[in-house]
Amino acid sequence: MVERKGALARILPHLVLLTGVAIVAFPVYLALIGATHESSVIANGQMPLTPGGAALDSYYRAIVIGPSRTTREPVGTMLLNSFTMAMLIAVGKIAISLLSAFAVVYFRFPFRKAAFWMIFITLMLPVEVRIYPTYKVAADLGLLDTMAGLTLPLIASATATLLFRQFFMTVPDELVEASKIDGAGPMKFFFDTLLPLSRTNMAALFVILFIYGWNQYLWPLLITTRDDMQTIVIGIKKMIVTSDAITEWQIVMATAVLAMLPPVLIVIVMQKLFVRGLVETEK
Amino acid sequence: MASVTLSAVSKIYHGGVEAVRGVSFEVPDGSFCVLVGPSGCGKSTLLRMIAGLETITGGTVRIGERVVNDIEPADRDIAMVFQNYALYPHMSVYDNMAYGLRNRGTPKAEIEARVAEAARILAIEPFLDRRPRQLSGGQRQRVAMGRAIVRKPQVFLFDEPLSNLDAKLRVQMRVEIKRLQRSLGVTSVYVTHDQVEAMTLSDVLVVMNAGQVEQIGRPIDLYRKPATRFVAGFLGSPAMNFLPGTVVDARTVSIGGGTLRVAPGTGTAGPGTTVEVGIRPEDLRIAAPGEGLRVAVEFIEELGATQLVHGRLGDAPLTIQVATGEAPSGDAFEIAASPEALHLFDPATTARL
Structure with missing residues (x-):
């Protein structure tokens, strides 16, 4: 029993x-x-x-060819666009967040608290909420149909800034002081000590942000109209909606499979670092 | 090498907290100076001002002939050993030691030679390729000292470097630090709250309390002739006993119904004045019945070589240190002390009489 x-x-x-x-x-x-x-x-x-x-x-x-009747661009181009966009977003977000967290944690400047809270507040304003003003600004700056327009508005990131801020605050002050005595200025301390210590955090964040960038739909849909700027997520959508032709399902499916591959590869390649970044507490 | 001179140094934090008030003293070239005091007495702040990690609110700090108030820590020609070692976790032991030299643009061959030399002195040669986290506490401590040695600084600064080690290792490292300082002859300033470290390491001992210097001098002088009740109570283990007494005449004080003789030359006050009488536990001995002051026994602590008898003389708590086997068996006994062992303090000013 x-x-x-x-x-x-x-x-x-x-x-x-x-x-x-x-x-x-x-x-x-x-x-x-x-x-x-x-x-x-x-x-x-x-x-x-x-x-x-x-x-x-x-x-x-x-x-190589693409479904000629709908998107007119081969998936190869789309993959490249998506990859470039996701990379720029992930790397850009990490770079900006590292620097802003570094500023907020290690420097006493006027309105430091205000700056921090403004970053914090943007958490409540994702792209979808501020999409009209953001589009207006991007359009006025002549960023429509450019890679910069595609990525810049998505790069500002409160989440990553907060994450790095939390991490930097756990780095012992004595390490900063030891660096000072060893003759390392602020940026040297940043590159020689803070960056290597943040390595696993950066890897974990990179995986998350790459997938975030890769999956962007609404913003690329608005900002790009040219076929050669299309990302793969939008490409798939365009392939399905056809008014005057039969949807080429086998190509849609193949594209979907291809769209899955890069994020999967990123996860597999960075798995070890990713997990360590999420669980590691030892300094 | 250089001396370190502090003149009227003070530190006031934002918000008006006075951490250090008007401290002046000189650490002679090549000597080992220990700053000791309870936590919050300003000793670490003072050290950090010498290092350049805290701004100096008032007064001047000189290293050698140079006023260093506005000089960056890296340019003060000092090296510092931190309490948690502050080793760079992502660098090997070798890189930890070489980092400061590289930043100064020291030639590579010179760096290699200096690191090898320091590693040899500290016996950490087998660990040069390891990361700090793969080392034990004592080994990390050595690496931290190695990092200081390779810079060949004018002054070593130690911020409670032994407090993270276990008791046995602490004694061992204490001896090593002393030996190292002797052989290198580098002027050192060492902060600790441990009075044993303070007594054993220092050539010059500075006892601090509430942001001010209580007394400066050779450790044995401070032990024998504490200038204030604070210094008297802080140095020595077990701590000095303080008993309320009344001056009878120039050579006698009465304590708890009996009297004790005071050595000639000991400062005293007019008859009838109340004083605080300080007597170290090791200076008290057991007297024959009827000859001394009566003490009620509370309990006895065994330390192996000696015994500590805790009791009360009247209302005042009292500790007596005797050789093992000498502790009285009853619940009361009498004590006496030689006249030289008595320290008299003014209860109002706490200064030595």
């Missing part, structure tokens, strides 16, 4: 978890399978669960 109960108690959590995995993984599986069939198969209302034979063709057409 007791043993049977024990066995059930052990199996049940696994069943729950497996169900969860299945729910998450099934759409991904469908996308993988969908990309391997001829365009006519899905268009006819079938959704096969076994792979077809058109995989190479689908990916080739997606990456």
Whole structure:
């Protein structure tokens, strides 16, 4: 009796978890399978669960040619745009946040508290809320359809600033003093000591911010109109909505799979640092 | 090498807190000066002003002939050892020691030679490639000292460097610091709240209290002739006993119903004046019945070589240190002290009479 109960108690959590995995993984599986069939198969209302034979063709057409009737740009360009945007956003956010946290924590300047609270308040104003004024400013500065316009408004980041501020405050004051005595000025201390100590935090943040940048939809939709500036997230959306042609589902699926790859790769590559950055408390 | 001279140095923090008030003293070239006092007495602030980590509100600090008030810490030609060592966690032991030299543009060969020399002196050669976190507390302490040594500074500054170590290691490192300072001959200023460290390490001992210097001198002089009740109570372990007494005549004070003789030359006051009589626990001895002051025994602490008898003389608590086996067995006994062992203090000013 007791043993049977024990066995059930052990199996049940696994069943729950497996169900969860299945729910998450099934759409991904469908996308993988969908990309391997001829365009006519899905268009006819079938959704096969076994792979077809058109995989190479689908990916080739997606990456190099693009679905000619809708987006006009190959997915390769979109991937590059998305990657550039996500990289600039992640790196930019980290650089700006590091410097502003450094200023707020280590320097006594007039209105330091005010500056800190203003940064803090922007937490309550994400892009979606301030989208009209931000668009107006970007347009007036002539940033429409440029990479700068795409990334700059998304770079200012209160979250990362706060995170680095918290981290910097745990760095012992004596380390600053030792640096002073060792003849390191403020920026030298920043680069020689603070940056290396923030390495794992930066890695964790980079992963999160890269995915944040990669998944941007609303802002790129507004700021870019040129086809060669399109990001992959918008590209997928445009491929689906067609008024005068059949949606090429196999290419949409292939594009979706391709869109998933870079964030997955980033997570895998930075996994070790990422986890350490989230859990590490030792200084 | 250089001397360190403080003239009327004071520190007032924003908000008006006076951490250090008008402190003046000189640390002669090559000597070991210890600043000791209870926490919050301003000793660390004073050290940090010498280092240049705190601004100086008033007075001047001189290192050698140079007034350093407005000179950056890195240019004061000092090295500092911090309480938590403050080693750079991401650098190897070698880099920790070499960092300051690199920032000064010391030639690479010279850096290598100096680090190797310091590592040899401190016996940390096997750890040069390790990170600080892979070292024990004592080893980190050595690295911190190594970082100070390689700079070949005019002055070493120590901010309670041993307080994070366990008792045994503390004694060992204390001896090493003393030996090192002797052999290098570098002027040193050392802050501690531990009176044993203060007594053993210092050539010049500065006892501080509430932002002011209570007494400066050779440690043994401070121990033998404390200038104030504070110094008397602070130096020495177990701490000095203080008993309320009344002056009978120039050579006698009465305490708790009995009398004790005072040595000639000891300052005293007119007959009938109340005074505080300080007697160190090790200066008290057990007297034959009827010959001394009666003490009620409360309990006895065994220290191995000696015993501490805690009791009361009248209402005043009293501690007596005797060799093991000499403690009285009853619940009361009588004590006596030689005339030289008595220190008389004015209860109002707390100054030595």
